[in-house]
Amino acid sequence: MKRQNLIILTGLIVLLPLNAQEKKYPERAPMTPAMTEYWQPQPPVVTPDPVPSDAIVLFDGKNLSQWENSKGAPAEWTVHNGVFTVKKGTGDIQTKQKFSDFQLHLEWRIPEGIKGESQARGNSGLFLQGIYEIQILDNYRNETYVNGQTGSIYKQTPPLVNAMRKPGEWNTYDIIYTAPTFKKDGTYRTPPTVTLLQNGILLQNNTIIRGTTPYVGFPEVKEHGPGPIKLQDHGDPSQPISFRNIWIREL
Incomplete structure (x- = not known):
């Protein structure tokens, strides 16, 4: 017990x-x-139409005052009826302002009745920060090497699909770009990335850009800061590509 x-x-x-x-x-x-739940800070209000209220208009249909050639002289491409067109032999043009991360919108048109094939058919290019090329080309029923067709990161990554409209119709590019950061030795800490929609269809999905986009050779990593938006005068006789409605939002 x-x-x-x-x-x-x-x-x-x-x-x-x-x-x-x-x-x-x-x-x-x-x-x-x-x-x-938290309530502060509230996002700023941005009205969307016809251009986002916080956007920088790079072409308003009137003149190329926001652009220059590669030597810093006035851009010589032709402005007419609210659009501007490549003027063969005058060289590339680029924005006077330089950018890092951004959202970019532009519209471009291949001329109706264009001739040629593969790369010799309405060839131009859009260079992000003046360095990394997104290809512009007429790929409507026109095959070429896939990492050189419209919407490719030139000589690197093909587009997911071919979303071209036929010559004479306007195409749109909507781009989200994140600029690279660099280590002390000049290599990428974080590489540049790009998301691209053509005519509302996804072509590049947060794609890593491995370096420069040369015609000959392989990508190289070159340290740089903010850079311009550049459009290419490719020099082809069949090339009178036109552009309109270009705006950019810094992110």
């Missing part, structure tokens, strides 16, 4: 601290929706 009493008493001694602990630490209050 004495041994049983001892066991019972021991059990009571053990239970007492547990009961005391339960009283000291009550159950947490039930979660409410407000516990996971």
Whole structure:
């Protein structure tokens, strides 16, 4: 009997601290929706139409005052009827302003009745930060090497699909670009990436750009800072590509 009493008493001694602990630490209050909500800071209001209210308009249909040639002289491409067109032999043009991360919109048109095949058919290019080329080309029923067709990161990554409209119709590019960052040795800490939609269809999905986009050779990593948006005068006789409605949002 004495041994049983001892066991019972021991059990009571053990239970007492547990009961005391339960009283000291009550159950947490039930979660409410407000516990996971915050209200500040509110995002800025941006009105979307016809151009986002926080965008920089790079071409308003009137002149090329936002652009220059590669030597810093005035851009010489032809402005007419709210669009501008490549003027063969005058060289590439680029924005006077330089950019890092951005959202870019532009519209471009291959002329109706264009001749030629493969790369000799309405060839131009859009250079992000003046360095990394997104190809512009007429690939409507016109095959070429896939990492050189419209919407490719030139000589690197083909587009997911061919979303070309036929010559004479306008194409749109909508681009989200993240600029690279660099280590002290000049290599990428984070590489540049690009998402590209043509005519509302995804062509590049947060694609890594491996380096420069040369016609001959392989990509190279070259340290740089902010850079312009550049459009290419490819020099082809069949090339009178036109552009309109160009705007950019810095991110």
